[in-house]
Amino acid sequence: MTRKVKIPVSTVGRLSIYLRVFSQVAKTQGTISSKGLAEWTGINSAQVRKDLAYFGQFGRRGVGYSIQDLKAQITSILGLDREWNAAIIGVGHLGTALLMYRGFGSRRFKVTAALDTDPDKISWELEGIRIHDLADLAAVAREKRIEIAILSVPAEAAQEVANQVVAAQIPAILNFVPVRLVVPKHVLLRDVDLAGELEALTYAMRKR
């Protein structure tokens, strides 16, 4: 089988990048080479081939990769051949921001619930999504079949909320809170640090 060796996380990240290229070139050609993908992405062409080879032999020597096929393959590898329900937990500035951001939905992600603890927010609706009481998380998660919790709560509350997410049997967390969360290892956790991204820029700018 193909999935004997462990696949680097970085490879998975690049799959997303390759997928994106297709929406930009698909119209003009039916096929693309690793060199072509390399040019579009800035990733070394050997790297491209190696990334794809982890999952199978999708290319044809002398020809390249069928865009249609490869698109379908990567879509399937990334689990994007179906929809995923997500809930936003914490409807403060960032949470509201993420709720408004339709980019999540644009691919296969649907934000179908929002939760907060603030009585002034609960029962309100934002962008057509009702805000539930966080206390009802387990019920909401079950009912709406939530599989991804998008966390944007205050730092002090983050771990406690994460515990509730785990208790509600939601299997994955996308954490926007700049705090290290401890979760059982069967729960998938991914951190996004927006301030950190800016800091990487100022670090580089400072040296001038």
Next chain:
Amino acid sequence: MTRKVKIPVSTVGRLSIYLRVFSQVAKTQGTISSKGLAEWTGINSAQVRKDLAYFGQFGRRGVGYSIQDLKAQITSILGLDREWNAAIIGVGHLGTALLMYRGFGSRRFKVTAALDTDPDKISWELEGIRIHDLADLAAVAREKRIEIAILSVPAEAAQEVANQVVAAQIPAILNFVPVRLVVPKHVLLRDVDLAGELEALTYAMRKR
């Protein structure tokens, strides 16, 4: 000198993480060990020491690092000892979202301008920030001393807008558009791919 060897990007990313820990522990202790930082962050303690050692000898053997000192050091290393003016370019869903998100401002980043090409948006104000015509980018950038452009425009327009940013002499771009931008190498570019983050999660969930 301390800056002879090249510092890994990953090290810089971890500095942000260390810095964050201090706001959570500072009150209780005056000092922290690499082991302590390791426990807070999940990063190996030798890694912590190596990261810090790139920039100088901040610790004391048998004692650890003075939190106050280390905080000041990292703050300075990351260039966070002053404020940075940022502009949000593209006030669609994500742009609005980012504009509302005060987390950027919470540290040393100030979003002081917003720009768009849509006549219906230009001259409006959002969160107290006036939306300018993108055509005026160079003037706005000069006047407001913009040093970071936060890009959230449609994919088709991204490269062209990036060119304008470069022409406006803005030295750094934080790009939220899932497109590879080509910029001169004196311009700092950092990509944030929100959909990609979710895709990393679904990839892992799919395998069950």
Next chain:
DNA sequence: TTATACATGTGTAAAATTTCACAAAGGGGG
């Protein structure tokens, strides 16, 4: 003063990731 426990800074080893480089194939033209 000496023993003990702690913790840094760093040389070295290990692991992971990226890049090179080439044999093996595919395709097209004559």
Next chain:
DNA sequence: CCCCCTTTGTGAAATTTTACACATGTATAA
């Protein structure tokens, strides 16, 4: 059918990143 150009898939090398391990320094207590 043969030649030539292209491009994959993949060992092996190179590079980068992480982890180990320990000599060296610090503090405390008896």
